[in-house]
Amino acid sequence: MEVLLLSQSRYSEWWRRSTVYQVYPKSFNDTTGSGTGDIRGLTAKLHYLQELGIDIVWLQPVYVSPQHDNGYDVADYENINPDFGTMEDFDELVGELHKRGMKLMTDIVVNHTSTEHEWFKQAVSGRDNPYRDYYIWRDPAPGGGLPNNWQSKFGGPAWQLDDASGQYYLTLFDKTQADLNWENPQVRQAVNEMMLFWARKGVDGFRMDVINLISKDQRFPDDDGSVPPGDGRKFYTDGPRVHEYIRGMYEEVFGRYEMVTVGEMSSTTLEHCIRYSNPEEREFSMTFNFHHLKVDYKGGQKWELMPYDFEALKRLFTQWQTGMQHGGGWNALFFNNHDQPRALSRFTDDDLYRAESAKLLATTLHGMQGTPYVYQGEEIGMPNPKWNNIDEFRDIESLNMYRILQAQGKSPETALSILQERSRDNSRTPMQWDESPNAGFTTGTPWLKVDERYPDINVQKELEQPDSILHHYRKLIALRKEHAVFTEGVFSRLDEAHPEVFAYSRTGEGETLIVVSNFSSKDITFRFRDAEWTGLNSAGKSKLLVSNTAADPVLTQELQLSPYASYMWLIGN
The missing domain is CATH 2.60.40.1180 (Golgi alpha-mannosidase II)
Known part of the structure; x- marks a missing residue:
């Protein structure tokens, strides 16, 4: 009777009753001893995810990439980075997931490409090259220098000079990540063809990286600072043609293959996310927003520390729960991901009350309306690691900010203390499977340090304890499938x-x-x-x-x- 009720409701889409598990492949499981996780490492752990109750596995980028931004700088969209394995390994993963009744969601990064992508190599070869218009180029300002005052989200100007042509190209993230020109219909067609390639291989869905940034204000004006933070984002966030572009992807790809999709929305609004995720709009299944993860940003700035504002956290959850429900949208529920410090260390007690705190965060989140996302290690209560010095960090954003913070007058010790709290590397340390060397992640030297507390915090110990954090997650995931109230x-x-x-x-x-x-x-x-x-x-x-x-x-x-x-x-x- 309960299944019938759900099938007749407007919440009948299967993914509304599902739970997603996010895999950061570089840190999940290494089968070769290289120190880097791989696709076969994920395949080997599917039984673990199945027993947890996971329906959808979100695999982060495994495409060919120079890895300046850990795979979000894609150099070839249709081939596998040899560090992660082969296309045969990928096909095996898809097949093994489907055998278990599970689905695969892969990352799609199309706001920008690596500057090592063939498209960009062609673009810089000459102004008359057909690929030149795949990217965003501007002449220097009338007096010389940068076209405008927009800032990169990774620090520094958002424009890079191409010496050969004398023009600048836009890079909203790292200087090696050139923004694509979505005004060009050939770019849109190329993106659709790439996604169709993966859909035909059996991929069930896509997570779309910073997808609400693809439409820029074509005037490219200076930001006058009237709307904080004054770094230019108001001219490219939820831009003038963004809904048109996403509907085009739905018509050509998502709808044709009945895919589950989630849009990562940077600095967005509730009103836009309702549109992005309302089924009648024919855009995405659901959206990520990050407002609740900025409640400890002093003055709205990520690299300025303050205790988190608990009332703001509750108010934001409430606004998005009620707003999305009334507007017909759908939330992606999460406290953790690869770009955020561990919520356990950020909002609760990761020491004396670690187990209680991890379970509290899970219960609070999984009771809300939306599709819950579990980020690897969250289900065993992995905290932020203990960082000892700057040499232990690998994240390009963190290393950039370490230099920038000191240039702003902060001491090396203060800059390091900020990174210890804010760095994306906090969530990227290797998965802790057991108490063997390197937490069972690799037999080699791990690409990023393993948290030294792994002998006490690992999957094997959690499996052996009936009241563990892991078993708590299993129970919550099962309840979502049993009771319609979780969905409706x-x-x-x-x-x-x-x-x-x-x-x-x-x-x-x-x-x-x-x-x-x-x-x-x-x-x-x-x-x-x-x-x-x-x-x-x-x-x-x-x-x-x-x-x-x-x-x-x-x-x-x-x-x-x-x-x-x-x-x-x-x-x-």
Whole structure:
């Protein structure tokens, strides 16, 4: 009966009841001893992901690349980087996933290419080359120098000079990542043909990297700073033709192959994300937004530290839950990914209350509406590693910012302390499988350091403990498939700006889900407001679904919550 209800609802798409597991291949599992993970390493661990309950595996870029930005600088879209294996290895992965009833989502990076891509090599060979217009070129400013004052997201100007022609080309990220010119219909056709290549190979979906940046304001004006941060992003974020371009991809590729798609949206708005993910718009299945992961940015700046704003975190989750639901959009739910420090270290306690904290974050997130994403290592409570010196970092953004922060007057010690908190390398350390050397990730020298706490934090230990973080994730993933309220329930916040507690309900047809989480290291008393409690009482009997403490509390109007306690109840007749 429950399956019938879902199939008849507007939430019937299968991926709305699914859970995605994000694999950073370079750090997942190495089968060759090279120190770098590979495709066969993922294939060897599919049984682990299947037992976790994963439906979709998101594989990050394994294309040919010089690896200046760990694969997001693509030099050949239709061939596999030998560091990761072969096309035969990729085909085997697709086949093994499908045998298990699982699906593969791959990364598509088409805001820019590597400057080592053949398209760009042709483009710089002369102004009259047909590929010249595949990229964005501008003459120097009238007085000489940069075409405008836009800044790269990795630091420094967003323009690079081509000495041979005297023109500048746009690079919104690393200087070796040249932005594609989506105004050119040949670029759009080439991108569609590339995606069709992977669709025909059996890929089930795409994650589209910074896809809302592909349409630029063709005036390319200076940013006057009237809208912070004044780095030019207002002229290329959710740009004038972006929805047109995405609908074109849907018509040519996504819709034809019934693909699951997620758009990574940089500095976006709720209104745009509703459009991007509303099925009637025929664009994406869902979207990533990052507003909730900027609540510890001082003055909105990533490299300025401050304690995170808990009320802002709750407010943003609430706005996106209610806004997307009312507008017919769909959220991709996540606390962690390859570009973010570990949420465990960022928002909770990764030491004394590590297990409780990891379970709290999982419970809080998985109870919301949207498709949850689990980033590798999150399910075993991997924290940020302990960084000792700058030589341990590999991330190009972090190394750039280490120099920039010192140029701004910060000491090397201060610059290092900021990287320890903010670097993308925090989430990229090798997966911790067991307590053997290098955490079982490789028999060689790992490309990035392994966190020294791996003998205590690894998959094998988690599997052996019945109340582990890993088993907690399994339970949450299974519950999403069992109860329609996880997919359809209407979100309502219940904590009334409580300084330590995030509480919310999800109300569906005959069922109500309640989640209460104490985000502090203190013992807390939390009381539901009278009107809300009356409504909850009238909904029926309550059953505890998930607990992260030894206690199995009954749902009452007043709750006693131990440090980082988190509970989920189901109410129904």
